[in-house]
Amino acid sequence: MSPEEIEAMFRAGRGPVHSGSDDDEEITLSQEEQALRTHQLKNCLMTAQLLWSSGSSDLDQVVEKLADGSRDDKALQDMQNDLSLETDENRARVLAANSLPSIIRLLNDDSVLAFVIPVLYNICVDYGVYYLDSENNKGGFLTYFFTEPAQLAASQAGLSSALVGLISGPRLRHCQAFLNIICKVLGFVAVQDPEVNVADPATPIYLLNLATNSSMLIDLEDFCALTSVALVYLANEKFQQALISHKAVPTLQAAFSRSYTQFDVDQADPDEAAQLRQVRNAFVQVIADVSALPEFPLEYPLTSTAVHTFRSWLSSGYGYAGLETAACLALGNLSRSDESSTFLVQVQAIQDPLIALLSKPYPTGGLAVPPGQPPPGQGDTLPPSQLLHAILSFLKNLAIPQANKPILGAHLLAAPQHILPRLWSATATQPQTQFAAVSLTRLLLVACPANVGRFCAPLSQDPASPARDRSNLHVLSSLFGRTDAEPTKMEAARAVAAVCRVLHSSPSSPLIPGDWGRPQDASILQDVDSAGSDDTTAITTPENAHRARFYAAHAADLVRLLGFLLTQTKFPSVRSEAWFVLALMSRSDDGAKVAIRVLEPLEACRALVETVTGKDMLDGRDLQPAGGGPAEEASGSLSLMQGGSGGSSGGADSVMAGLGGLELEPQQVDPAQAANMAKVDRENGLVLVAQLVKEHSEYLPPPRYSIFVEMVKKGGEIVLHDRA
Known part of the structure; x- marks a missing residue:
């Protein structure tokens, strides 16, 4: 027409069609x-x-x-x-007359769909703004803002269920031309509060089924429309749980995979390309959220097809960073128990594709090299930042079980790749990723002699190379000095403490090369020995010469990082780790010398006094030194407990005799037992001080010696009282 x-x-048709006197009488028509x-x-x-x-x-x-x-x-x-098709005035009339349900019911009539669908869209469209806030919405979800009640009324009237019923069955052929409009209408109602209760829980599944239907000619515009609305629904846990219970996670995976295999961002219209990128980002977030639910591993165990799909994304070789990132996040969520992490590493060898992703070349821009393409030349960079962080986070979960540590460390810490040490420096502009790399290093070192050996090995075996005198500990200490990020500094220092703990808990001869250090590095205590004695002979012939040489070459770094753990106050459990490690170290000649250097600064000594005696050494009421000393200790601000025994060895012997019945041993603190932490810290500090006073008094300046003796006395009294 x-x-x-x-x-x-x-x-x-405007003429009269009936006779009657009442102007308001309802008009009637013949059949x-x-x-x-x-x-x-x-x-x-x-x-x-x-x-x-x-x-x-x-x-x-x-x-x-x-x-x-x-x-x-x-x-x-x-x-x-x-x-x-409607003016604001008529839209208001529709809402005021509660006519929206009647219009929605017209969706049941195929003959008027071409009119009803645009009308429903028009009722909603000018009552809200529908757009993607890419700057403030880092998750990549579509954002909707509303100023009028039309979308809310549409949700309450069950519009989404009516539309989903229309497109999820054979009636789709009557409205496929309006699929994009239908998705926009669903987008309006998807974020309304009532939608969680009134919408069909399988709504996102229906939409994803359409997006992955190979028999339909879905273009990029319709694909983005379908998946973006599905992902908005899947931002809610109720719909995530329905996805799992309906066994539809493979459909979610298929839709995400199709966003890469069927559509090319570089060939798309700029606006559509931007929307596709945002849709891909939203897929990553939804997959992370869904896989984190407790229901997920119950429905999809590690041997399931869905988990196999995640593993295949890691090793596909096509460089789809979004798929690889989502796989790391999902598998990382599934590796939150020792049992699952051990299975993934020792049975499924999941570390192999992860190491490959960290090792392969990436051109500038963080895009992987497609199979068959020549490797990039100059300008190679790290993996995309989101992917790199996801890989490291996944590896952190895998590194917790003790049996996995040496397997992962052989790839991540060993020469010639030195993957983690390379990442410490290469991620300087990505603080969170740098922290993850350092934290993973610490986890690999905890109670793992094999990894400590790799960490402590010289960077080069060539005697003429400057790297022959450097280890990964030097590299990590250098990072500690450069970064301003306190969490990263903390993890670096804890990693060094973990190394020292292993060196004093296991025979260190197999771990430390016997020729560490140059002859001029043999003494680490010349600055401490106030008499200026040369302790070269003592340091090169202790019970463990290999460890002593290693300490000689790394003394300054050890002192700085261990001292940081003692003087920080934000994390008491971390300070407790340091007291335990120093107590272990104090029981050997080489370790005790390092401990003395660590305690040399005033703040470190102050922390020790507070830990052992429970009082602040600067408040004028604690310990009183017996004699003069360095300027820091002779100043009026430093006061110690009255009645000190002085610097004589006889006074020390009498104090040490009083500790004979305590049978003190270094104890590891359980952070879960916060109430017991102070007692364990006190005893560890007392072990440390007692060992230094008893075995290494010749290296303690007289003022510091007096402080330590009084700490032994006061601390011993407190421990005896506590035990009584």
């Missing part, structure tokens, strides 16, 4: 008249649908005639672009 024929049809008018309207709608499908500019004129004939308000301008 032409626009003129439509106008003539409405003009002919023949109703059938005629219905037939004519169907012809109009068919015309509108054909024009809509073809993109004809004649649609404006047809819609204008329909608008003029159906109401007094003239249709808005630029109708084809805005689908403005």
